[in-house]
Structure formats: C-alpha cells, structure tokens
Amino acid sequence: MGEAPAFFSDSFLGDFPNGVDLKSKGHETAVCVGSKIYVIGGADHESTAFIGVQIFDKSSREWINPTVLGTKPQLSNGHSAVLLNGDRILVIKGNSKSDGCFWFLEVGTPFIREQEKTHGNEVVAWSKGVLGNVEKPIVISGPSGVGKGTLISKLMKEFPSMFGFSVSHTTRAPREKEQNGFHYHFSDRSVMERDIKDGKFLEFASVHGNLYGTSVEAVEVVADAGKRCILDIDVQGARSVRTSSLDAIFIFISPPSFEELEKRLRARATETEEQIQKRLRNARAELEQGKSSGLFDHILVNDDLKSCYENLKNILGLTEDVKTACITYPESVDLPVEHLVSKIDQKILINCGAAEYQEASDNMYVLDLSLLKGGAPGRTRRLNLYVTNPSTDRVNGDDQLN
Numbered sequence: 048m049g050e051a052p053a054f055f056s057d058s059f060l061g062d063f064p065n066g067v068d069l070k071s072k073g074h075e076t077a078v079c080v081g082s083k084i085y086v087i088g089g090a091d092h093e094s095t096a097f098i099g100v101q102i103f104d105k106s107s108r109e110w111i112n113p114t115v116l117g118t119k120p121q122l123s124n125g126h127s128a129v130l131l132n133g134d135r136i137l138v139i140k141g142n143s144k145s146d147g148c149f150w151f152l153e154v155g156t157p158f159i160r161e162q163e164k165t166h167g168n169e170v171v172a173w174s175k176g177v178l179g180n181v182e183k184p185i186v187i188s189g190p191s192g193v194g195k196g197t198l199i200s201k202l203m204k205e206f207p208s209m210f211g212f213s214v215s216h217t218t219r220a221p222r223e224k225e226q227n228g229f230h231y232h233f234s235d236r237s238v239m240e241r242d243i244k245d246g247k248f249l250e251f252a253s254v255h256g257n258l259y260g261t262s263v264e265a266v267e268v269v270a271d272a273g274k275r276c277i278l279d280i281d282v283q284g285a286r287s288v289r290t291s292s293l294d295a296i297f298i299f300i301s302p303p304s305f306e307e308l309e310k311r312l313r314a315r316a317t318e319t320e321e322q323i324q325k326r327l328r329n330a331r332a333e334l335e336q337g338k339s340s341g342l343f344d345h346i347l348v349n350d351d352l353k354s355c356y357e358n359l360k361n362i363l364g365l366t367e368d369v370k371t372a373c374i375t376y377p378e379s380v381d382l383p384v385e386h387l388v389s390k391i392d393q394k395i396l397i398n399c400g401a402a403e404y405q406e407a408s409d410n411m412y413v414l415d416l417s418l419l420k421g422g423a424p425g426r427t428r429r430l431n432l433y434v435t436n437p438s439t440d441r442v443n444g445d446d447q448l449n
C-alpha cells in the first residue's frame with residue numbers, strides 16, 4: 048500500500064460530484080470514481096519526469112499505488128481532470144501545445160478490467176489523445192510470401208502523408224538489406240520477453256520459430272504523426288489485436304494458389320530451404336484460418352499485383368481525390384496553466400480566460416468527444432477541438448480548428 052501524497056488533506060475525503068474536476072492545492076488533481084479517489088499529479092513512482100497516479104480507497108481508507116500502463120504524460124505545472132462515462136478521466140495539461148495536452152487515464156474500461164485479472168492488483172492506463180480524424184488502423188495478414196510487404200510498400204509510397212508503418216519487434220536475424228528500426232526492431236529474446244511481461248506489447252506471437260510482436264509504442268508513434276497505422280502481422284497476431292481494444296480493419300491476403308505462393312517465397316531468396324519448408328507448412332494452417340474464421344473483414348487474392356493493389360485501395364476508400372487532398376492537422380493551441388474546465392454532454396469547455404475565472408473570455412475552446420475512438424492500449428483518437436467566442440457563438444463548433 049502507498050502513502051498519502053503530501054498535499055492530501057481530510058477535506059478531500061468528502062463526496063465529489065462525478066464528472067467535475069477539482070482544483071488541487073498544488074499540481075495534483077483528485078477525481079472521485081465510485082468509492083475511489085484518483086489523485087493525479089506529483090511525480091510518478093518510477094520517474095520524476097512523469098505525472099504520477101495514486102488511488103485512495105474510501106471504504107478501506109488505504110492508499111494504493113496502481114500498476115500504471117501506457118506512455119505517461121510528462122509532469123507539468125498544472126492540469127485539470129474530468130471524469131468521462133465513469134471509466135476514464137480526461138486530463139488536460141496546461142502549458143502544453145495541442146498535440147500534448149489531452150490525455151486519458153483509463154480506470155475502469157474493459158482493457159483495465161482485463162489487465163487487472165493478469166496483474167492481480169489495481170491497474171490504470173494512460174492513452175494520449177490525438178486531435179483530428181485519423182482513420183482506424185489497418186491489420187494486414189496472410190501467409191509468408193503472399194505479397195503483404197509489397198502491397199504495403201506501394202501504399203506507403205503513393206500516400207506517404209497518410210499512412211505510417213507499425214515497426215514490429217522480432218527475434219529473427221536481419222536479412223541483408225533490412226535496417227534496424229525501419230523494417231523491424233531486431234531484439235534479443237530475453238529483452239522482448241521481459242517487455243511483453245511488462246505490458247509493452249499490443250500483441251505477440253511465435254511465428255516460424257521466432258518471436259514477433261507489435262509494441263504499443265509502435266502503433267502510438269504513427270498516430271502521433273497524424274497518420275493511419277498499418278500492421279503487417281500473422282494470423283495469431285491479428286486474432287490478438289481483434290480481442291484488444293484497438294479498433295482496426297482486418298484484411299487477409301491470399302495467394303492465387305499454393306504453388307504460386309511457394310514460387311514467390313523461393314524467388315524472394317531470403318530464406319534457407321529448411322525455413323521455406325517451415326513457412327509453407329505454416330501457410331497451410333494460416334490459409335485455412337484466414338479464410339474460415341470470420342476474423343477478417345476483407346479477403347483479397349493477390350494474383351495480379353496491380354489489380355490486387357487497386358482492390359486494396361478501394362477497400363480503404365482511396366480514390367484520386369483522396370490522394371490530392373492534404374491531411375489537415377489541428378492548428379497549434381497553447382493551453383495556459385490557468386484554465387477552467389466544464390463538461391456539457393460530450394463537449395468539454397475550456398475557458399482560458401482570467402485566472403479568477405469570473406467571466407468567460409474570448410479565448411474559449413470546445414473539445415468535442417462525441418466521435419471518440421480507440422483508447423488504451425494505444426491512442427485515443429478523433430478528438431475535435433473548436434474555438435468559440437461565448438459572447439457571439441453558441442457552443443456548437445462552428446469555428447472548427449481542424
């Protein structure tokens with residue numbers, strides 16, 4: 048059990064109305080969720096660079112240091128917190144640029160309940176909020192040699208500002224032209240196993256005798272760049288992602304025939320004969336599972352590369368118009384430390400006016416959460432930020448920033 052943070056006093060033990068933030072005495076904020084008070088702020092236990100979290104259980108009157116998953120927000124001079132739907136807390140960091148000021152602390156989502164079973168104690172998870180309309184990630188699966196990498200390369204080349212590749216970790220040795228950090232993060236098994244244990248992986252699987260996995264960070268860095276994430280993973284990995292909270296599109300690539308698959312694998316000349324045999328054996332099982340499991344939203348046959356690529360683009364809604372349309376990023380918004388936060392339905396009103404908060408100022412932001420997607424493990428997407436002038440506008444998002 049943990050100790051009470053220094054700022055905490057008995058006055059915090061009263062009843063707090065859920066959904067309303069409480070200004071802290073220092074750099075901490077407390078939010079009440081059922082019988083628990085989440086104290087957000089001060090330094091994290093592991094590093095003073097990050098915002099810490101402690102829980103006060105009102106029924107047992109004990110302090111709990113939860114297991115904290117996800118990328119943590121850096122410590123800031125001040126922040127506000129608002130409870131959403133009873134299972135996640137929106138934390139708005141002052142003194143931050145718009146791309147780093149909105150964070151979600153999940154406290155009771157299905158992901159948290161799942162993690163608590165594994166960890167056997169209280170778990171919370173951070174998920175960074177991403178502004179704008181980045182589409183859901185794409186999971187591409189299929190047997191080795193079918194052409195997944197070839198199709199993904201074409202997509203990334205044609206739409207460089209739209210897609211980002213999730214760079215997996217693997218324990219297999221690099222091929223001649225493969226670069227560490229670009230094609231894969233080539234890792235020691237012991238390091239990867241430890242990181243899996245520490246909850247750093249969204250999914251992992253033993254594939255053709257090696258360990259492969261998608262780290263939460265690999266997916267997050269793509270979302271942070273405002274891009275749509277593409278994962279190239281095997282069928283086992285796709286199944287794990289399906290059961291995770293990562294909301295994705297699942298596409299299975301199938302060869303026109305088994306003979307053609309073998310031909311492509313051999314022509315690629317990257318594996319030994321023994322490895323080719325192993326990959327072909329696994330391919331039979333993958334083809335069966337891919338086609339029959341209902342796991343995949345789309346199945347594409349990669350016979351003629353050009354037409355398969357066109358079909359892939361159609362599935363992803365990529366027309367010529369989309370190609371020329373540039374992705375819009377939210378304009379830069381600097382939230383001051385001093386701000387007042389309130390909640391109306393799915394909208395968060397952020398008043399950056401005078402410190403005393405006597406009046407709404409011209410500088411009012413509205414964070415619209417009605418389209419929210421994703422969450423831990425990974426980013427929380429589709430936050431929309433509007434600017435409004437309370438003296439002339441109704442809070443309806445007419446002046447959209449992004």
Ligand SMILES: Nc1ncnc2c1ncn2[C@@H]1O[C@H](COP(=O)(O)OP(=O)(O)OP(=O)(O)O)[C@@H](O)[C@H]1O
Nearest residue numbers: 190191192193194195196197311315349350351352
């Ligand atoms: N439609 C196609 N017709 C003929 N050859 C193809 C086609 N698509 C891909 N190839 C070739 O097949 C080989 C295997 O393709 P690729 O490396 O993209 O497969 P992969 O599914 O990514 O394999 P792995 O899962 O092992 O990474 C490559 O040499 C590629 O050029």
Ligand SMILES: Nc1nc2c(ncn2[C@@H]2O[C@H](COP(=O)(O)O)[C@@H](O)[C@H]2O)c(=O)[nH]1
Nearest residue numbers: 191215251252254259260261279280281284
């Ligand atoms: N479950 C996962 N599978 C992955 C991941 N990264 C790649 N893969 C799959 O492994 C095989 C072999 O890849 P290769 O580069 O050695 O030819 C292939 O089917 C990939 O899709 C991952 O992170 N998780």
